[in-house]
Amino acid sequence: MNHQGTRTYNFNAGPSALPLTVLEKAQQELIDFRGSGMSVMELSHRSATYEEVHNQAIANLRKLMSISDEYEVLFVQGGGSTQFAMVPMNFLTPEKKAAYIMTGAWSEKAFSEAKLFGQVYQAASSKDSNYRYIPSLDEVKFEASDAYVHLTSNNTIFGTQWREFPNTGDVPLIADMSSDILSKPIAVNKFALIYAGAQKNLGPSGVTVVIIRKDMLELANKNIPTMLQYGIHAKNNSLYNTPPTFGIYLLGEVLNWVEETGGLDALTKRNEEKAKLIYDAIDQSNGFYYGHADVNSRSLMNLTFRVKDEELEKKFLAEAKKEGFVGLNGHRSVGGCRASAYNAVPYEACKALSQFMVSFQQANS
Known part of the structure; x- marks a missing residue:
């Protein structure tokens, strides 16, 4: 195959490569996790053994990304694609509009989902060039009364990435960071909400990370299905229903690997x-x-x-x-x-x- 033995050179767009040491550790611990006589996949999500894994993963992410106590860190399911609907369901009220910055296919999908719930418009777009560039900050136009401004931080299909983010003042800035979260330091406090499917940089598919400012939880719509309320996940430490326990365990191990490699x-x-x-x-x-x-x-x-x-x-x-x-x-x-x-x-x-x-x-x- 190549000098890595049976391991290929994996350039998949996602699910993508995981650190070999993480896979090997999971292999070692697969059948008997920390002397429990069970796999981590078999543990009750209410058990102290699993809860430690869960809380440690949250603590590690907080530390690595310098996430302050003003924010909740949540693990939800449904990928970034469910977030496309969850964001407007929670925050797009009838009297407000939401601004979307269009930089590729995932922005388009987020925009079309939001249209189902209220008034949305494009704050800037690079579609005219088949999304070859990220709009400049002065091209981004939004209203002070908007419910939020949404952007996609990295565009997997077109190969573009934001270098610096717009300053939206009092208007909440929401970002889909599925494909570049944890790839470089970012100022989390610029954002009201960040979401990311785990399967590029954080772990296997099946876990979605949401980093949400606590004041947003106060604003959120409570008249939507329970599982789609950010507040429910926050109140229950992401344990309202059975979370993807094995995925969260692997995500925690990936975060340990980031720490160990500098x-x-x-x-x-x-x-x-x-x-x-x-x-x-x-x-x-x-x-x-x-x-x-x-x-x-x-x-x-x-x-x-x-x-x-x-x-x-x-x-x-x-x-x-x-x-x-x-x-x-x-x-x-x-x-x-x-x-x-x-x-x-x-x-x-x-x-x-x-x-x-x-x-x-x-x-x-």
Whole structure:
């Protein structure tokens, strides 16, 4: 396969690579978790053993992201896609509007879900360029009376990422950070609510993290189904119903791994180095490869590019697959290639891809 033995170079857009040490630890603990005689999957979610796992994961995330006591950290289910509806259900009132900044397919989905619940409009959009860039901060237009402003921090399909976030003052700023949460430090206090499916940077699919400012819970609509009220999850420490216990355990182990490998600053540096390897191969190829995203909007998580000629592109993807690279096909709406270099994708995998790109160019120029 490659020098990693049976492990492939996993560039999948999600679910994505998990740290090997985390998988090995889960394997060791799978049958008998901490002397309980049961797997963590078999423990009651009301047991003290599980509750410790649950609370430790929340504490670790608070520490790594510097989340203050003004915020609740919740684990919910249904992925980012359920949050598209949950946000307007809780916060979009009949007399207000919500502003959505359009930067890709996931913004579009969030926008169309919100339309089902009230008045929404686009505060800015880069759709005219097939989402090659993130709108500049002065392009973002919203009203002081808006219920909230919503953005998607990183766009997996188009390979763009926000460098800095708009300052929305008293208007709550809500972000879908599914694909770049924990990839670099962010000022959590700029946001009223952050949500993220876990399956890119935090753990396996099935867990969704919500970081919500406590004052938002006061504003939330209480006349909606119980499971869709943020307040219910907050009041019950995300244990109102059976949570995805195994997913939360793995998420906690991923957070331990981040801590052990130097914390968020070390991770940011590594993510920048990984992305540079691949962007350099693109930028130094004299047009053999070219990126989808504008240079100043490029994502460190999803690196989207094309090969100059369609037949060569097919050949590139076929040969890459033979070399043990997985998940390099671009999304059908953009085409081309996409390397998703999330936190757990090792530096060596990005280096191997960069070297493969250079040698493929030399062989086919």
